[in-house]
Amino acid sequence: MTNTETPPKSGLARLLPLAVIGAVALGGAWLLGDYLTFEALRDNREMLIAYRDAHYWAAVAAFMMIYVLIAGFSLPGATIATLAGGFLFGTFPGVLYNVGAATMGATIVFLAARWGLGEKLSAKMDASEGRIKAIKAGIDENQWSMLFIIRLVPLVPFFVANLIPALVGVSLWRYVVSTFVGIIPGGLVYTSVGAGLGEVFAQGETPNLGIIFEPHVLLPILGLAALSALPVALKYIRGKEAI
Template identity: 50%
Template sequence: MDHSTPATKHKYLRHAPLAAILIVAAIGAFTLREHLSFDVLRENREALLAFRDSHFIAMVAAFIGLYFVIVAFSLPGAAVASVTGGFLFGLALGTTFNVLAASLGAFAIFWAARAGLGKTLAARMEASEGTLQKINTGLRENEISVLFLLRLVPAVPFFVANLLPALVGVKFRNFAITTSLGIIPGALVFTWIGVGLGEVFDRGGSPDLSLLWEPQVIGPLLGLSALAALPIVIKALRGMKGH
């Protein structure tokens, strides 16, 4: 007999979306890496370009849908997808589609985490005392700045920047705004690489993603990160003066 109560069943069901994402992510890490690669893109580029030219709307929908699934389930191939956006659609449209798909995928992870584990952890943080309460208060006071930092600092994995905010109870509105705006600089770089991808393939080469760490690219990103951190620093200094 099933002695579980409706409340218990609901509790487990709340964790199902995040559990599904983690399971699919784990499976995808071992099974899809070779299928979502620049080599596969090189082999199929003529067919992709032909389909784009004859069925543009369908290609846009398929691209955004596939990119959404990659991000929502944290599958390997996000960098390949971003570069492909530039290759297929150019800098302006490619960046737009990349940002749209990545943002929607990030929103999906956020809600999956918030519905289950995030709700439990956020409630515990609200009821906590001492150091944890100070961290929670500091996060609330600097939510926008912290979220922008998560997006702009290149060392923070995209999956972490999607999952962590949901687990600590940030407002979805702030998460959505900082995600949609904060990923634009990185999306521009990846899309720009994709715009010249045809010439790279013609030379028999592969995209050089080390461009992300060149001074002319990493410099502005670090500058934006410092700008996002500035309100936190100012509040901290004011607090020190107050004491």
């Protein structure tokens, strides 16, 4: 009788996708640092607009493919790409192109991390005892809240927010939905800044990329994060009352 079971992947094979992402990220930071910049967007704006006007859907496809590669391989220029989406396609539908491409790129990182580390680490946490198991159980009970919080809080780096869910066993569909919805507020802010770049270019100025930390923008986003955390707080309060 033959054994048809698939042999388990070696540790090196599991880490290969993450290693590829890391290598491409380092190479991209060195090779593309001078190209994915605000200055490059400013200097090539007329050519980009002309191509968009002549080949709109080809421009959309090319833009989203580049954005997916930037997000998926952690290349420099994600903010510039978001601004370019707004500049070329307007706040709407530019925000949909930006958020959609960023979500697809983030999913590449998630799948690579889950393949390399996530499944094994999550299983170890489930099999552990004491505080580690309690932490894992708490995360599992509040996955939606946790996922939205790490997306909404601007201080959590995008790459870190891609890795954490993979390491604690979040399902793919929850990750994709929470990523798409959770990055909409920040994506909308930067896309709208990009939509106004024409005037910025005309005046010879640079955009205010710190706008997301201004109170009138930051406070509503933090309010959404607080709403996401509300179910966790209610569970905690009810648990205390039951003791």
